[in-house]
Amino acid sequence: MISFQKFRIYINKCFIALICLFSFVVLLPFLMLIARLVKSGLKYICLDFFTQTSPSPVDAMLANLAGEAIPGGILNGICGSLYMLTIALVLTVPLGILTGIYLYENRGKKFANLIQYLNAVCYGMPSIIIGIVVYVSVVKSFHSYSVLAGGIALSISMLPKIIRTTRETLKLLPAYLKESGLALGGSYTGVILKIIMPAAKGGLLTGILISVSRALGETVPLIVTALGCSMINWNINAPASSMTLLIWDFFNTPNMVSMVWATSAFLFSIIICLNLIAKRIGRQWKFILYHE
């Protein structure tokens, strides 16, 4: 009997040791990733990096041969990312929040269930499919790769995230908020706009920030819709670059390895900041962000 007890304790110890071991082993590659980004990326980030557009391959080659830092920066990528994000936000935020409210208000009904399942499908849709669908519908019909197409591609990937976080946030609000508003004689629209929305503000903001950080990391749909461009471009119907597109371009051009790391480090630090801010705002909203 005593040996059985000892056996159980032994098993328990082995199990805990195993858990710690596995946890440590799996965190190692990520620590290596961050170390590499800091080591190879940060030293190339200077003022020029944010104020100049991306260098041409020839400039990069000459700089490498002379042993100097590659001239140029990623301003075109930053502007393009912001531009496409703005388009995507304008398209998705109102639509996503309204749909989320509808799903919450009509939960359990058939049509709402259908929409919810559709949302789940849209949520998990591979980004390459978003890319080629936007390519066929927008790029082909406008005969040009464009910022607009990139923005639409981003908005298709953002919309389901915003819908879901809106619905999850509203579900956490106490039911008496709405009921007391209606009991005081408020109109349905008024109650939603003036009572529910302010109360849900933090949760909605968290959802939007998270989906923005995901959209910043999107690469594939942008490659087939926005294409990339070495200049800053404010024309909505012309190709533009984004930070991820620049990473991909630098990766595919010889001699630009240092730019790859610098851009990656910068993009990753932005995404980390956005996530941390979102987490801080969302701490009181302990809902499950499914895409975290």
Added chain:
Amino acid sequence: MTLFVSTLALLFLMAGILYLLLSQARPAFEHFGFFRFIGSSEWNPENGQYGALPFLTGTLLTASLALIICIPFSLSLALFVGDLYKGRKIAFRLNTFIDVLAGTPSVILGIWGYYSLRPFFAALHIGHQGYGILPATILLALMIVPYATSMIITFIAAVPTQLKEGAYCLGATRFEVIRNISIPFAKKGIMSAYALALGRVLGETIIVTIIIGNSNHFPSGINDIGNTLASVIFNQFETADALKFSFLFAIALLLFLITAIVNLFARYLLRRVVS
């Protein structure tokens, strides 16, 4: 009323996507036949051979292997944060760290894998000079570990303390509590987290394109180079003529159906857990 109209946007969007995929893929099916398309293992557009089996195999192989690799790591990490060290500072820090890692853009992970991990793989003779299905699988597993872990933590941490304390009072060890109380309680949530992670792996494009080697022949094993549904669309998209374009859409339709089924399954499981 406005609310209702706004939902139509999503409805039309999904209907539009499905319609586009179907209408673009129709010439391909008319030309080659659906079952020949899925069943044939030769992709050779020059000879008019458009079989998707190599890519389908590549996708299913990488995705399932990545999930299998991911399971022990993510589960132990989730137990570490959500159970063993729950409430301590280290758990809180790690939780934040994992949540942030879950947002790593896949292009950064892929490029890091190319520069830092590929030499390792090459030295260990995994794949062809570090390219291949197994290296891609390992990177994909790395991609979904934080994603799955951060979801599982919420489910593991939500196991009622009274339940666990009751078991401890009866003399159970930590291992027995986790095995008999925590895991069964959170089972549906954990499964749905893995289903969502699987959906993400199936559709992942850029990591796979960087490291899998992009060859159109039928892979002979996990050390061989290959291609997945997503990466073949991405690779051949720009050079495609009209018919090949249509076949790429047929592949996209196939990928869409697979991921849709996986995601609906995840949603179905989650419905029981939350709401």
